[in-house]
Amino acid sequence: MRDGFPGQRLRVLPGQVVAAAVRSGLTSRLLVTDAGYFPRARHHGRRRAHGASGTIMIFCVAGQGWCEAQQGRLRVAAGQVLLIPAGVGHTYGSDDADPWTIWWLHLKGPDATAAVEELCGSPAQPRVLGVHDPFRLSAEMERVVELLETDETTPTLVRAAGTAWSVLAQVSADALAGDPQRGEPVRQAQELLRENLAAPVSVRGLARTAGLSPSHFAALFRAATGGGVVEYSKRLRMARACELLITTATPVGDVGRTVGYADPQYFARQFRSVHGCSPSDFRRRHREVEATGA
Incomplete structure (x- = not known):
C-alpha cells in the first residue's frame, strides 16, 4: 500500500496550521486538512484500525476500488463517492485489474460531522453514494487542491472550506434526489x-x-x-x-x-x-x- 503515482497531486496541512485553524473563524466549522489527486493509483490503499481523525471523502472518477469496514465490503465505481466517517475503522484500496483515479479530501469540523451524520446514519458507517454531475464535482474538488497548493494562509483556507462545503452540499443533494x-x-x-x-x-x-x-x-x-x-x-x-x-x-x-x-x-x-x-x-x-x- 503505497503512494507515488505519475501525475499525482497531494497537499497536507502542518499540524500547527490545523490546530490554529480549528480554533476560530469560519475554518472552525469546516477545514480541509488534506487533499489530493491520484491517477490510476495501482496498489493504492490504507488500513486504519481506529479510523482517521477527520471525515474522508474519495471521489472515483475512473476505474474501481473498494472499502471494508464493520458492515462488510463496499465496491466503489467511477462516478461514485466513498464517504468514511471520522473514527470508524476501515481498509480501502484500488482495484488491481482496474485501478481507480480519485480526488480525495480529509475534512474536520462540526459541519463535516453534521453532513456525515445525515448521509451515513447512526452509528455512522462508510457509505458509497452516486453522483449526478461528476464533471462539476471533479472541478470543485480540483479547486480545493489548487487552493491548498497556493499557500496555507487563513484566506486560502477559508476559500478551500467554502469550496469543500459546496462539495458536501452537492453530494448531499444528490443523495436526497436518489439514484441518477x-x-x-x-x-x-x-x-x-x-x-x-x-x-x-x-x-x-x-x-x-x-x-x-x-x-x-x-x-x-x-x-x-x-x-x-x-x-x-x-x-x-x-x-x-x-x-x-x-x-x-x-x-x-x-x-x-x-x-x-x-x-x-x-x-x-x-x-x-x-x-x-x-x-x-x-x-x-x-x-x-x-x-x-x-
Missing part, C-alpha cells in the same frame, strides 16, 4: 413543469411521458423532491408570480392567469397558502420596502 438513473424521469418532469407553468398539471400525463405507471412515477417524484407533483407545481407558479408582482405592473388577475390560475380568487387563496398574504399585499409591502430603502 431512477431520478431522470423526475428531472424531465420538473423541466416540463417549469417550461409550462400555465398548463394543467396531470400526474397521469407526466407518468405517460416518462413511460411509467402513475403510482410508480408519483412515488419516484415524492422520493426525489419530498412532496407531490401538484405541490411542486404550485411552488414553481408562486415563485414566478412573486417575480412578476415585484418586477412588473401587471394586474394581479393577469399575473394569476400567466401562471395557470384563471380564477383570480383561487389564485389569491393559493398565493396566501404559500406566502401568508394576498398577492396585492405582497406587491404593496415590497414597494414600501423599496421606497424606504430598507
